[in-house]
Amino acid sequence: MDRFSVFSARLVDKSENFTSGHRACQGCAEALAVRLVMKALGRDTIVAMSTGCMEIISSPLPLTSWKVPWIHNAFENSAAVISGCESGMKAMMRKGKLPAKKINFVGMGGDGATADIGMGALSGALERGHDMIYVCYDNEAYMNTGIQRSSSTPFGASTTTSPAGKASMGQHTRKKNMAQIAVAHNIPYVATACSSFPFDLMEKVKRASETPGAAYVHILSVCPTGWRIQPHDAIKYGRLAVDACVFPLYEVVNGKYSLTYRPQRIIPVKEYLGGQGRFRHLTEKQVEQIQAFVDTDYQKIVKLSDEV
Amino acid sequence: MGKVRKGVEVSIAMADAVAQADVDVIAAYPITPQTHIVEHLADIVANGELDAEFVPVDSEHSAMSVCCGSAAVGARTFTSTSSQGLALMSEIFFISAAMRLPIVMALANRSLSSPLSIWNDHGDVMMVRDAGWIHVFVENGQESYDNVFCAFRMAEDPNVMLPVAVNLDGFILTHMIEPVEYEDDELIRQYLPEFKMKHALHPDKPVSMGCFGMPEIYTETQMHREDGVTNSYPHILKAWEEWGKLTGRYYHPIETYRADDAEYCIVTMGSYGETAMEVVDALREEGEKVGVVKIRLWRPFPFDEFRRAVLGKKSLIVIDRALSFGGPGGPVALELRSALYKKEGAPTIVNYIAGLAGRDVSRKDFRHIILEGKEKAASGDTEGFTLYGLRG
Numbered sequence: 103m104d105r106f107s108v109f110s111a112r113l114v115d116k117s118e119n120f121t122s123g124h125r126a127c128q129g130c131a132e133a134l135a136v137r138l139v140m141k142a143l144g145r146d147t148i149v150a151m152s153t154g155c156m157e158i159i160s161s162p163l164p165l166t167s168w169k170v171p172w173i174h175n176a177f178e179n180s181a182a183v184i185s186g187c188e189s190g191m192k193a194m195m196r197k198g199k200l201p202a203k204k205i206n207f208v209g210m211g212g213d214g215a216t217a218d219i220g221m222g223a224l225s226g227a228l229e230r231g232h233d234m235i236y237v238c239y240d241n242e243a244y245m246n247t248g249i250q251r252s253s254s255t256p257f258g259a260s261t262t263t264s265p266a267g268k269a270s271m272g273q274h275t276r277k278k279n280m281a282q283i284a285v286a287h288n289i290p291y292v293a294t295a296c297s298s299f300p301f302d303l304m305e306k307v308k309r310a311s312e313t314p315g316a317a318y319v320h321i322l323s324v325c326p327t328g329w330r331i332q333p334h335d336a337i338k339y340g341r342l343a344v345d346a347c348v349f350p351l352y353e354v355v356n357g358k359y360s361l362t363y364r365p366q367r368i369i370p371v372k373e374y375l376g377g378q379g380r381f382r383h384l385t386e387k388q389v390e391q392i393q394a395f396v397d398t399d400y401q402k403i404v405k406l407s408d409e410v
Numbered sequence: 411m412g413k414v415r416k417g418v419e420v421s422i423a424m425a426d427a428v429a430q431a432d433v434d435v436i437a438a439y440p441i442t443p444q445t446h447i448v449e450h451l452a453d454i455v456a457n458g459e460l461d462a463e464f465v466p467v468d469s470e471h472s473a474m475s476v477c478c479g480s481a482a483v484g485a486r487t488f489t490s491t492s493s494q495g496l497a498l499m500s501e502i503f504f505i506s507a508a509m510r511l512p513i514v515m516a517l518a519n520r521s522l523s524s525p526l527s528i529w530n531d532h533g534d535v536m537m538v539r540d541a542g543w544i545h546v547f548v549e550n551g552q553e554s555y556d557n558v559f560c561a562f563r564m565a566e567d568p569n570v571m572l573p574v575a576v577n578l579d580g581f582i583l584t585h586m587i588e589p590v591e592y593e594d595d596e597l598i599r600q601y602l603p604e605f606k607m608k609h610a611l612h613p614d615k616p617v618s619m620g621c622f623g624m625p626e627i628y629t630e631t632q633m634h635r636e637d638g639v640t641n642s643y644p645h646i647l648k649a650w651e652e653w654g655k656l657t658g659r660y661y662h663p664i665e666t667y668r669a670d671d672a673e674y675c676i677v678t679m680g681s682y683g684e685t686a687m688e689v690v691d692a693l694r695e696e697g698e699k700v701g702v703v704k705i706r707l708w709r710p711f712p713f714d715e716f717r718r719a720v721l722g723k724k725s726l727i728v729i730d731r732a733l734s735f736g737g738p739g740g741p742v743a744l745e746l747r748s749a750l751y752k753k754e755g756a757p758t759i760v761n762y763i764a765g766l767a768g769r770d771v772s773r774k775d776f777r778h779i780i781l782e783g784k785e786k787a788a789s790g791d792t793e794g795f796t797l798y799g800l801r802g
């Protein structure tokens with residue numbers, strides 16, 4: 103297995119399977135995540151992608167950013183579509199209609215596509231045990247349609263459908279934990295990642311591709327436009343999210359949790375929230391409440407991870 | 411399987427045909443009255459009689475999505491649904507046609523909610539009339555069996571590359587036991603060779619499918635779709651012609667019965683054709699100059715054949731199995747009225763909507779509809795529609 107995290111950056115494959123020239127906003131760390139995922143997967147890959155930012159920026163007819171076979175069908179069904187690709191190829195290879203070949207079947211979608219509208223299709227595909235990977239690019243809102251809240255939007259964030267106002271603190275519900283929902287399907291591999299930690303991300307995607315059966319990778323993908331931060335700060339905010347333990351990086355292999363990164367110094371949540379326009383309105387008390395949520399959630403993962 | 415004639419439930423015969431067609435992927439979700447088809451396919455796969463992936467999906471939306479993925483990699487793909495299932499998958503039903511994916515579906519026609527009803531009419535298929543699929547209607551078990559092969563042949567023709575729905579009336583056909591002549595596997599292989607898709611998704615030759623279209627290109631994509639459906643017509647005829655040559659059973663977009671010298675005709679789609687023929691026989695005995703016109707191909711609509719069959723007749727009595735609320739009549743009558751608009755020798759059209767949600771339309775009812783329709787036509791009462799058998 104390629105151990106990207108112990109290799110130096112120079113050793114990573116220079117070729118791109120998701121090429122430049124696409125129309126993402128400046129500093130889009132979701133596009134960076136797609137690029138890293140595609141580097142880790144290599145060319146023997148078929149991608150089914152949901153409607154959303156990444157689909158729109160990469161496929162304006164007649165152009166495409168994709169060097170691998172790629173299909174977009176609808177918003178909520180990339181998991182079902184890729185399960186169909188896998189089933190079709192599997193049957194044809196078994197029947198000798200196609201030469202046998204190891205292919206990565208990868209479904210991809212945003213947090214809205216994954217945690218909201220496509221939840222049923224994803225759950226079905228994971229439960230059926232197709233040999234596939236599903237990657238969720240979580241930028242914590244419906245960005246393509248203009249920053250509406252999803253069930254993956256964090257507590258306290260202001261979006262265009264959960265706006266902060268005199269009578270509202272913005273999003274008043276807790277972020278849905280998709281990685282743990284994936285774990286509940288008893289699939290062999292689940293991981294969280296962030297494009298601010300590129301080697302960790304690529305290594306996890308690689309591991310997912312080498313795992314027979316269904317794998318799920320949930321990637322925190324900083325969106326400067328929706329988070330209302332400067333484009334050049336996108337990578338920084340990904341690191342802050344992880345160092346504040348808002349978004350812990352871990353793997354769950356056959357049900358066994360392990361943290362793949364433990365911050366040397368855990369920073370207060372305040373440092374992560376500060377400077378993001380979407381959290382600008384929060385009171386000190388609300389920030390304290392968020393800190394309490396983060397502490398309990400992180401301790402749960404630490405405990406699961408330390409279990410022998 | 412060798413050539414054999416058996417008494418069999420129509421759903422079973424259809425499933426057997428799907429197996430003989432050597433499909434690679436079946437996406438299955440239960441909904442009455444199509445369920446026997448996929449249940450039987452599950453058995454066939456479980457018994458090792460067909461090497462295929464049987465994908466028991468989480469919803470019909472996912473069923474059509476799985477079909478899209480599977481057809482996009484070039485696998486022969488089948489699914490089946492009815493009514494609410496079709497409504498739920500309708501988003502992807504449209505997309506599958508736009509993406510030119512040669513999926514075959516058995517659409518066991520059933521009424522739409524509400525009120526919930528499991529019984530037969532054509533409310534479901536009319537909802538997706540404009541999706542860009544090829545729609546074939548069958549009227550008995552043999553036609554159901556045969557048209558599975560014809561549908562794959564049409565869908566996979568490189569000149570067509572469109573999904574095809576074989577519409578069969580729920581219960582009236584799906585649950586009937588009828589004699590069906592099964593064809594020899596060898597004949598099927600000859601008629602339906604292995605499918606080789608030109609632009610399938612494969613890492614050796616990457617393509618991007620389903621890109622998004624800006625206004626400057628969307629219109630052109632829709633014209634391509636229109637051309638695709640319209641130009642499929644001669645290839646549909648060819649698929650039926652070759653099936654006929656091999657089996658002696660020929661199919662045509664418009665079929666007629668005792669219509670040549672008829673002054674007026676009853677027009678049906680689906681299983682009502684058989685009853686209509688019997689009633690017409692009886693009425694002929696009484697000296698009525700009546701015939702039957704059956705629409706087998708609903709999309710692409712066979713304008714020329716239809717006009718050829720009916721121009722010069724006095725009137726048509728068109729039976730619809732669905733309503734267009736607030737509209738001018740049933741969808742079939744609407745279509746025919748516009749097909750005949752300003753044509754010389756065009757018959758007038760009297761429209762009945764009958765048999766909603768499986769309400770029985772007996773021979774007596776047909777007789778009544780034909781005779782009353784004839785009178786209506788004679789008195790010039792040809793606007794709108796009559797909801798036949800309405801109580802109270």
Ligand SMILES: Cc1ncc(C[n+]2csc(CCOP(=O)(O)OP(=O)(O)O)c2C)c(N)n1
Nearest residue numbers: 153154155177212213214215243244245246
């Ligand atoms: C059935 C359906 N409902 C709504 C939409 C509109 N829509 C397109 S993309 C999108 C948001 C995508 O959000 P997400 O999945 O989080 O991806 P992101 O754009 O944030 O990367 C929405 C609501 C659609 N295309 N289809």
Ligand code: SF4
Nearest residue numbers: 126127130155325327
């Ligand atoms: S809105 Fe956000 S996720 Fe979408 S392209 Fe722009 S930066 Fe990327």
Ligand SMILES: [Mg+2]
Nearest residue numbers: 212213243245
């Ligand atoms: Mg999003």
